[in-house]
Amino acid sequence: MRSPSKKGHQYVTVISDTQGQALELRDDRGVESLAGYLRNLGDRQVESIKTLSMDMNPAYISAARVHLPNAVEKIAFDHFHVAKMLCAVVDKTRQSEMKTIPLQARKSAHRSRYLWLYGRNKRHGRIAERLEAAQMVLPDTSRCWAMKELARELWSRRYDEQSRRLWQEWIAMAKDVGVPLLSSAARTLRKRLYGILNAMKYRVSNGNAESLNSKIRLLRIKSRGYRNKERFKVAVMFHYGRLNMDF
Incomplete structure (x- = not known):
């Protein structure tokens, strides 16, 4: 729909x-x-x-x-709407975290906005170097990005008896990161986990x-x-x- x-x-x-x-x-x-x-x-x-x-x-x-x-x-x-929600968590965390870093690092951090959209499997050459530099300056954003990538990997797995447990572990890890926006997203996914598992199970x-x-x-x-x-x-x-x- x-x-x-x-x-x-x-x-x-x-x-x-x-x-x-x-x-x-x-x-x-x-x-x-x-x-x-x-x-x-x-x-x-x-x-x-x-x-x-x-x-x-x-x-x-x-x-x-x-x-x-x-x-x-x-x-x-x-899947797209869940991924979109997690991408928004990364970007909003980046915006918030930028306000807390030294002024001289803020310009390069601002330019990292689109780097966080790259998946782990697309980190090559100059992109990988720039993203690694941004991760050093924006640790909370980096953690949110890592959790987003882990969620993507979970969704790409074939559905089996381990799927529910793996998502529950992801939700617990996301809460433990300590980033408010990520914790909020984790609560949403815990509440809607049945629909995520159904999407994986029926491949729709x-x-x-x-x-x-x-x-x-x-x-x-x-x-x-x-x-x-x-x-x-x-x-x-x-x-x-x-x-x-x-x-």
């Missing part, structure tokens, strides 16, 4: 299947956006839902847990939904916008919906 919008525009929640075909568009991105869709499905249709991939929007989670049987076994949180993500979202943005640009939201939704369903066009 995705909720594409621009700043100042109204939100529309797009519900799609695993192939990235739109099933329905609902107004806003609140509880009712998903709850209304699930309520309109027949019992057999609801029971046939095997997984529901989403970001960690509390409204979507609440709707699914009320209207989807055994939701905790089916909700899967998208919002990848096709993200692709559909990009197509919808392009459709909006080509049409130079839609004055009427209902026309916009009809256009999306016509171009990207799972419609039976046989006559």
Whole structure:
């Protein structure tokens, strides 16, 4: 599920299947956006839902847990959104830590902003040298980055009986680092661990939904916008919906 919008525009929640075909568009991105869709499905249709991939929007989670049987076994949180949250922890920690370091080191630390986006497997040559220098100046940021990379490695593992224990160990380690933003992220992941494990187990993500979202943005640009939201939704369903066009 995705909720594409621009700043100042109204939100529309797009519900799609695993192939990235739109099933329905609902107004806003609140509880009712998903709850209304699930309520309109027949019992057999609801029971046939095997997984529901989403970001960690509390409204979507609440709707699914009320209207989807055994939701905790089916909700899967998208890898990209978890990674985005941890990247934000690294960057915000960097911004905060920069205020505490000597002025002469602040300029080079500021230039390290994009270095922290590199994964451990992409640290080569000049990038590795610059990142190592930044790690010396920004130790808290370095620890957050290391935990982000460890989380990425955990997610890339094939799901097995050790997955839950390894994530629980990660959560405990993240809390022990002592960086407030990382501790807060660890609490969030502990609360949402079921959805992370489901995503690994069923190997699902919002990848096709993200692709559909990009197509919808392009459709909006080509049409130079839609004055009427209902026309916009009809256009999306016509171009990207799972419609039976046989006559």
